[in-house]
Amino acid sequence: MPAETTFVIVGASLAGAKAAETLRAEGFDGRVVLLGAEPERPYERPPLSKGYLLGKDEKSSIYVHEEGWYTEHEVDLRLATPVRALDPAGRRVTTADGESVEYDRLLLTTGASPRRLKIPGNDLDGVLYLRTVTHCERLSAALAGGGQVVIAGAGWIGLEVAAAAREAGCAVTVIEPEPAALHRALGPELGQMFTELHREHGVEFRFGESVSEFRGSGQVSEVVTSSGAVVPANTVVVGIGAVPNTGLAADAGLDVGNGIVVDAALRTSDSSIYAAGDVANAYHPLLGRRVRVEHWANALNGGPAAARSMLGQDVSYDRVPYFFSDQYDLGMEAAGLPEPGSYDQVLYRGDRAAREFIAFWLRQGAVVAGMNVNVWDVSDDIQALIRSGRQVDAARLTDPDVPLTEV
Ligand SMILES: Cc1cc2nc3c(=O)[nH]c(=O)nc-3n(C[C@H](O)[C@H](O)[C@H](O)COP(=O)(O)OP(=O)(O)OC[C@H]3O[C@@H](n4cnc5c(N)ncnc54)[C@H](O)[C@@H]3O)c2cc1C
Incomplete structure (x- = not known):
């Protein structure tokens, strides 16, 4: 590659940062520009529902790289710089403040955002989501205040928050339309084991019900469920899944459907543009179908795989999806x-x-x-x-x- 070649990465989180690292490790000596919407340098999210949420881990432990790493490796990291538009024909992206950045190859690692509950009272104070460090710090402060926590959704985020909230001394009710915890992720058999684990630790579940309204004046104080039950709440955490951040790709005319559609080499429908991590709906050679995997390991390995693909290496990304969780004394x-x-x-x-x-x-x-x-x-x-x-x-x-x- 000539030295002036520019690779741009949109999304400065785990997949994006690991892709930048791999470009340099593989000897790429062109420009690497890493654009991120968040004000923090790339960090890992698992501690946000575990050690960092509970105040057990130092903030310094969540980052993907030391602060000086980006400068040392000549990665042009631009934080608080959301990309607003992508022009595949002109091979450029435009940031929210109007700056144009041209690329030879582009990687989209824009991740996912929490699915929002659109019900009455959803803008009350104390109705929280968990995706970013800011969310985590807000939730951490709320849990420290104790009281009654209501969690919408018994998925991984909901259960990890339930464990943290119990550890912080809060009363916890989880509201979930499915018949058991983690039902869609693990099926009923193992879902039941997680339900029992949490019940032993004092978590109350309301299965077969969904959240239909939040009530309170300014601050949330009650949650109304689909059965009409009213559950008191000082804090609500909505953990009902995530939606892939496909807006840029879709507006630019790339193939999108449950994420950005990519092949096994993590290439989009435009041969100069790649996608990896939570946002990518990738053809999986082992499974013989497309999958979008919202797991840490997929960002950790998918970012580097995309980087190698961008460098022209023969990549077929076929890692077995892998996930980990810690709840109470269960790992x-x-x-x-x-x-x-x-x-x-x-x-x-x-x-x-x-x-x-x-x-x-x-x-x-x-x-x-x-x-x-x-x-x-x-x-x-x-x-x-x-x-x-x-x-x-x-x-x-x-x-x-x-x-x-x-x-
Ligand atoms: C609280 C929490 C706990 C988790 N725990 C676990 C766990 O225990 N085990 C596990 O396997 N997985 C876990 N995960 C999932 C794991 O963290 C994700 O799979 C991983 O973060 C995905 O990384 P990513 O880089 O693909 O996307 P993300 O981490 O979502 O990062 C995408 C980045 O792109 C930025 N961005 C989006 N659009 C733009 C734009 N237009 N311009 C610029 N930047 C943009 C976003 O702001 C964000 O910083 C957890 C997730 C959360 C939220």
Whole structure:
């Protein structure tokens, strides 16, 4: 590549920062411009619902790179610089303050934003969302005040906030239309385990109900559910999923549908533009379909994969989707996508009562997903089983004395 080549990355978070790092690590010596809407340099979001939320982790621990890294690596990081428009024909992006930045190749890592509840009272003080450091610091202050926390949604964010709120001494009610926690992410079997875990820690659930109204004068004080129940609340956290930030891509005429549509090389419908992380709906060679994965590991690995692709390397991004969570004293990692309908059997290895086990989701005798709960150093082996796609012997799979590599 000639030295004056410019690669622009829009979205200065994990995927974008890791892409910039990879460009330099691979020897790219052109210009790298990293444009981010947020005022903070790139940071990781998992601590925002765990250690940083609870005040256990220092703020310095959340950042992807040390402050000086961007200058040292000649990455032109521009914060608080949202990009307003993308012109694929002219190969340029325009920032909100009107500056034009031309590119030879462009990477979109614009991520996702919390899905908003559009119901009466949604603008009351104390109705909070959790995506950014600012959100986290606001929620952290609210939890420190104690009182009654109502959480809309029993997904990962809702449950991690529930655990943090209980740890902070708040009373917690979770309202969820599905019949169990994490129902859509893990299916009913493992969803039930998370429901029980939280109930043991004093969380109250209202399943089969949704939130229909927030009441209060200025500050939220009550939540009304679809059954007409009224739940008192000092703080509400809405955790009902995220929507991909596709506006720029869609306005520019790129293929968009549940995210920015990309191929296995993370290339969009414009051959100079790539997308990675939460915003990308990527063709997954192993799964044989497109998937949009809103997980940390997908940003961590997808950003670098896109960077290599931008450099002309032969990339086929086929990582097994991977996720981790910590709630109370339960730590887990999950590999694969065990959504309801994607499996016909769940098998276990280990001690479920003690919550030290591995769950396997199978379809037609082959492992399609696995989750290790308080059992460590097995995720690579689980991912290898998923990747193999072969039928396994159920007795050996569930026997803790048989190494996973020999199932
Ligand atoms: C509270 C929380 C906890 C989480 N915990 C876990 C966990 O335990 N395990 C796990 O696997 N995953 C977890 N995740 C998910 C994980 O953090 C995301 O998958 C990851 O952040 C995605 O990174 P990304 O870089 O693709 O996008 P994002 O992190 O969403 O970053 C996108 C960036 O692009 C910026 N941007 C958007 N539009 C523009 C524009 N037009 N111009 C300039 N900039 C723009 C945004 O402001 C943002 O900074 C968690 C997420 C949250 C919110």
